[in-house]
Amino acid sequence: MTINRLFRNTLLVLALAALPGGAALGQAMGGGGSMPDNGNAALTKLDPPPPEGGWKALANLLEALKPGVDTRLDPTPSQITSHIERQLNNGQNQEALDLIEKRLAEIQGQRGTDVQLMFQHARALAALGRTDEAIAIYTDMTTSFPELPEPWNNLAALYAKQGDLDQAHEALQMALRANPDYLAARANMGDIQLMMALRNYRDAADQGVPGMQGKAREIENLLKESQQR
Numbered sequence: 294m295t296i297n298r299l300f301r302n303t304l305l306v307l308a309l310a311a312l313p314g315g316a317a318l319g320q321a322m323g324g325g326g327s328m329p330d331n332g333n334a335a336l337t338k339l340d341p342p343p344p345e346g347g348w349k350a351l352a353n354l355l356e357a358l359k360p361g362v363d364t365r366l367d368p369t370p371s372q373i374t375s376h377i378e379r380q381l382n383n384g385q386n387q388e389a390l391d392l393i394e395k396r397l398a399e400i401q402g403q404r405g406t407d408v409q410l411m412f413q414h415a416r417a418l419a420a421l422g423r424t425d426e427a428i429a430i431y432t433d434m435t436t437s438f439p440e441l442p443e444p445w446n447n448l449a450a451l452y453a454k455q456g457d458l459d460q461a462h463e464a465l466q467m468a469l470r471a472n473p474d475y476l477a478a479r480a481n482m483g484d485i486q487l488m489m490a491l492r493n494y495r496d497a498a499d500q501g502v503p504g505m506q507g508k509a510r511e512i513e514n515l516l517k518e519s520q521q522r
Contacts, residue, residue: 320450320477321378322412322443339368339376374409381416390417408438415447424451435467442468442475449481458489484519487512 368376373396380389393414400407411434419427428451434444445468452461462485468478491512498505 320443320446321382321416322409322441339372340365370407374407374413377410377413381413381420384420386417386420389413390421393417406437408434408441412444415444419447419451424454427451435464439467440471442472442478445471446475446478446481449478449485453485453488458485458492461485462489484516487515487519491516 373392377389377392377396380386380392393410396407396410397414400410411430415427415430415434418424418430428448431444431448431451434441435448438444445464449461449464449468452458452464462482465478465482465485468475469482472478491509494505494509494512498509
């Protein structure tokens with residue numbers, strides 16, 4: 294996934310800044326889909342009202358004769374999820390969060406869990422800098438749905454953002470245990486392992502171990518190459 298490069302950029306920033314800070318983004322979760330072409334499908338209330346057309350005088354007459362009617366359909370849960378996914382991908386994070394929280398209030402008390410909505414909630418919070426809240430949701434997801442690799446991967450991204458490489462490494466191990474073929478987690482694991490190696494070489498260099506400064510520079514160059522891919 295393309296967001297994997299952003300993950301690597303975050304890790305490079307952490308590496309060159311002695312590990313603290315940086316912004317990390319995680320993966321989107323499969324199943325979001327895309328919104329239907331509104332030119333060829335019925336509008337829902339997530340779409341803006343269509344512009345007025347036809348003879349204005351007749352339209353005014355009809356409007357006077359009966360109250361206005363919103364002919365747009367109530368969106369389905371799938372359409373809401375797709376709309377939120379598009380907002381998140383377009384950087385409309387606050388708008389996405391507002392819609393997510395509205396939807397969560399609507400389905401409160403219903404049986405079952407909307408896993409996609411839960412995942413999107415964490416993504417929106419993370420994008421808005423509310424890292425601790427996002428971590429709490431991802432952690433809840435890893436407890437309730439340990440078979441899903443995406444929450445583990447995104448949890449690792451947030452741990453990396455905080456400079457906690459050990460927890461990021463453990464989370465990626467769990468992501469790969471859930472799905473050994475999850476390419477995003479495999480690539481992120483490689484970057485995390487480089488970061489951990491860089492940390493160890495720097496520690497050894499600080500203790501005066503010969504040759505460790507050179508090893509650290511080699512790792513830094515590898516991370517720079519990773520950023521440029």
